Amino acid sequence: AQSVTQLDSQVPVFEEAPVELRCNYSSSVSVYLFWYVQYPNQGLQLLLKYLSGSTLVKGINGFEAEFNKSQTSFHLRKPSVHISDTAEYFCAVSRVGTGGFKTIFGAGTRLFVKA
């Protein structure tokens, strides 16, 4: 079975500072990895995903994530955050080749960007 651990429940950061949101997963088989973002009072939307190929994945709004198979991590980064990046971020994992009806989500990381 897969599992996802988001290592920080809340991350406060000042505007224009860099940020890293950490995600570790466990799985005995190959997986796909995702980051979703949830803005206040909205549903989740896809930020980026890793399926195969280059381990550095670029997403929307200047975010990127790096897949590290040896460390089973998929950390999300942005070099300079904006107030509008304040949201909750979810890491998710899905097993390759299963039809993937069950995507497992982490508990979420709340990013607070302060002026």
Add this chain to the structure above:
Amino acid sequence: DVKVTQSSRYLVKRTGEKVFLECVQDMDHENMFWYRQDPGLGLRLIYFSYDVKMKEKGDIPEGYSVSREKKERFSLILESASTNQTSMYLCASSPPDVSGNTIYFGEGSWLTVV
């Protein structure tokens, strides 16, 4: 633009009431899902459906049922609402191979059971 629409954003229901949460998607997706979102617990899958009239239990199906009579519509039913079902409910849909495909979410339904 792709769309998953949840008909009710905010509901307040009494303990013991039967509650219906409705969801419609316009992307002709085979797969539809109902998740529950609680602080510190992330998203937990209640039920999913991979075709009309087909359903499978997720991780926390107790106290819930679902109905999918048409491809675009997936309903979540709380047979007898209880206070521990106060939560945010998210409907979602995806194409058949959900592993490598994006899951599209509705805006959520906040349910309070008093």
